[in-house]
Amino acid sequence: MPQTLLRAAQGALFAGLVCLGLSAQAETHQLYQASGMKTHQEHFQQALSKASSRYAAQLPAALADSLMRKSSERFAPDRMEARAMASLSVNLSDQQLSEALRFYRSDLGRLITAAETRATSPAEVSRMQAGLPAQNPGTQRAALLNRLGKQLPALDMGEEVSLALASLATQSANDMLGGLLTIPDGLANQRRGTLRAQMEPNLPQTLAYVYRDLTDQQLGRYADWSESDAGHAFFQAASAAARDALNP
Numbered sequence: 001m002p003q004t005l006l007r008a009a010q011g012a013l014f015a016g017l018v019c020l021g022l023s024a025q026a027e028t029h030q031l032y033q034a035s036g037m038k039t040h041q042e043h044f045q046q047a048l049s050k051a052s053s054r055y056a057a058q059l060p061a062a063l064a065d066s067l068m069r070k071s072s073e074r075f076a077p078d079r080m081e082a083r084a085m086a087s088l089s090v091n092l093s094d095q096q097l098s099e100a101l102r103f104y105r106s107d108l109g110r111l112i113t114a115a116e117t118r119a120t121s122p123a124e125v126s127r128m129q130a131g132l133p134a135q136n137p138g139t140q141r142a143a144l145l146n147r148l149g150k151q152l153p154a155l156d157m158g159e160e161v162s163l164a165l166a167s168l169a170t171q172s173a174n175d176m177l178g179g180l181l182t183i184p185d186g187l188a189n190q191r192r193g194t195l196r197a198q199m200e201p202n203l204p205q206t207l208a209y210v211y212r213d214l215t216d217q218q219l220g221r222y223a224d225w226s227e228s229d230a231g232h233a234f235f236q237a238a239s240a241a242a243r244d245a246l247n248p
Contacts, residue, residue: 027097028089034104036113037084037238041245043120044161045077050122051165074164074248084245091237099230108221111214119210128209135208144219145207151226153239154206158199160239164246 032038052071057064092100103109118124137145211219225231 025085025089027094027101028085028092031097031101031104032081032085032088034101034109034113035234035238036104036117037241038081039113039117040120041077041080041084043117043122043125045075046122047125048075048165075246079248080245083248084241087241087244088237091240092233096230096233096237100234103225103230103234108218111218112222115211115213128206132202132205132209135205135212137208141208141216141219142204144216144223145204145211147223148211148219148226149203149207151223151232151235152207153235153242154203155196155199156239157242159196160243160246 048071052068088097104113119128211222214222226235
C-alpha cells in the first residue's frame with residue numbers, strides 16, 4: 001500500500017509539473033503575440049523578402065543563390081519564433097511573464113502594441129525612410145519621450161537586425177570566395193558602436209512619430225510602466241529574444 005501511494009503521489013507530481021510547464025509555455029506564446037513580437041517578426045520577414053529580391057537582381061548568380069539559401073536557413077519564421085519564445089521563457093520569471101501579459105492585455109497595452117507594430121510595417125518603414133514629418137512635442141511630452149527612450153530597446157534591436165543582415169552577407173561572400181580570401185566573421189560586429197551613433201540622434205523624433213496618437217497621459221503611464229521592475233524585465237527579455245531569434 002505505501003508503494004502504491006508513493007507511485008500515485010509521484011504520478012500526481014509529474015502531472016502537476018507538466019501542467020505548469022504547459023501553462024508557462026502558453027503564457028509565453030500569448031505574450032509573444034500580445035506584445036507585438038509576432039507581428040514584428042512577420043514585418044521583418046516581409047522586409048527581408050523584399051530586400052532579398054532587390055539585391056538578388058544586382059548580385060552575381062553564385063552570391064545571390066548563397067545569400068537566398070542562407071537567408072532561408074537562418075531566418076526561417078518557425079525557427080525564429082521558437083528561439084524567441086525559448087529566450088523569453090528563460091529570461092522572465094513566471095511572475096514577470098504574468099505581469100507583462102497583464103499590461104499588454106490592458107487597453108493601454110493594446111494601444112502601445114498597435115502603435116509599435118504599425119511603425120514596423122513595410123509601408124510605414126518606407127514612409128519613415130523617405131523622411132519623418134517634423135514632430136514638435138512640448139516640453140512635457142519631450143520629457144516623457146526621453147524617459148521612454150532610456151528604457152526601450154529600440155537601439156539594441158536596430159543594431160541586432162543590421163548586424164544579423166551584415167553577418168549573413170559576409171557568410172555568403174565567404175562561400176562564393178571559396179576560402180581564397182576570407183572576410184572575418186566578426187567584421188560586422190565592429191560596426192556596432194558606429195550603428196548606434198548613427199541611430200541615436202534620430203531616436204527622439206522617431207519616438208515622437210511612433211507614439212503620435214497617444215495622449216500625454218497615456219504616454220506618461222507607458223513611461224511609468226517602462227521604469228517599473230516588470231517593464232524593465234520585459235524590455236531586457238524582449239531585447240534578448242530578438243537577439244536570439246536573429247542569431248541561431
